[in-house]
Amino acid sequence: MHTPFKTALAIATLALAGQAFAQATFYENENFQGRSFTSQNQIDNFQRYGFNDRASSVVVLGQRQEVCEDSEFSGRCVVLRPGRYPSLAAMGLNDRVSSVRVVAGNRRVDDRRYAPPPEPVYDNRRRNNERLYEADVTSVRAVVGPPQQRCWMEKEEVQQQQGGANIGGAVVGALLGGVLGHQVGGGRGQDIATAGGAVAGAALGSQVGRNGGGQPAQNVQRCANEPAARPAYWDVTYNFRGQEHRIQMTTEPGRTVTVNRQGEPRV
Structure with missing residues (x-):
């Protein structure tokens, strides 16, 4: 039985081959804009990857991640729960992250070490080579963000x-x-x-x-x-096997959306 897919910002976790998956994607600008860098393993020093002190937003999938302002996990460190963090400035880490590592699932963390609650995130990675399909997009609505202030x-x-x-x-x-x-x-x-x-x-x-x-x-x-320069996100409706689905995307979609057999978005 198919169930409607409510939103692409629903929280999701995933296990692959019996092991928990963890990933953090850092962006050089706020709101997930600009150049990005993805980590699935512990990184002691972002300098080796040309991304030291450059991150302004981040998306965390699967497991909690600890990010620190200095290499080798020194200096001030913050624990990020899975979710979308559109601005690292809110936790005092804008352009200051130098190392990252996964926090074990059974490790207890003091509440004071956590970052502010993130926005929900949907994990649209392909699972275990599942079969993928193309669903026709039926409507697209650009949702504009709040106006920006200009002064002179x-x-x-x-x-x-x-x-x-x-x-x-x-x-x-x-x-x-x-x-x-x-x-x-x-x-x-x-x-x-x-x-x-x-x-x-x-x-x-x-x-x-x-x-x-x-x-x-x-x-x-x-x-x-003044109106925002670009939409904050796109509200997309698509049809798969007679069932209507809706997702929210950070980039404008094409004529189709890639989905699995349940109609869930995939990349």
């Missing part, structure tokens, strides 16, 4: 108050900076980000000069949200 500087005329003091410019700058800081802040760091934005804004507001017509002018930072 503009000259703005200001009106001097009596005595020549430009109090208004500094205050407006502080408010603009505060709004910007609040937009980029979040969680426990929100107050810090807001305060930092206010300070930066006040500095911008106080930078008053003269424009080409001799009128007082100041540098003011403007910001606007």
Whole structure:
């Protein structure tokens, strides 16, 4: 009996030939972009593979992995559960990973050593030379990520108050900076980000000069949200033997999707 395949981001583990499988794929950019490097064994030093201090995101399959900021598993180390980690910056390891090894299944790990919970991951590798088929794609929907903020500087005329003091410019700058800081802040760091934005804004507001017509002018930072440059993922529907399936893919699909006899995606 066939069961619908709900999503390609469902968590899956796998045993091959009676032994647990483990794999970690590191990407040089966040959100699994750029050059990648895959490890299925212990690596003492990423320098030998030209990927030292380059990883910004990672996908972990099968078993837990321990990643460390220095070679030979020294320095700060973090344990990653199977899943998708779109940004290593969240755990302070962006462009800092130098070694990786599998954590044995029966090894106990202190909760404080784990990275934040990952996004689910679907393991679409071929199992034991199973027979593969091509299923027709029936619909594709590109899902765009959150908008990106773009900021620039503009000259703005200001009106001097009596005595020549430009109090208004500094205050407006502080408010603009505060709004910007609040937009980029979040969680426990929100107050810090807001305060930092206010300070930066006040500095911008106080930078008053003269424009080409001799009128007082100041540098003011403007910001606007722009659509994301590319989709975050593609929501794909395909049909296999009369059964509709849906998956989410990080790259745009072709006319068909490779599946096994149950209609599960494979590569």
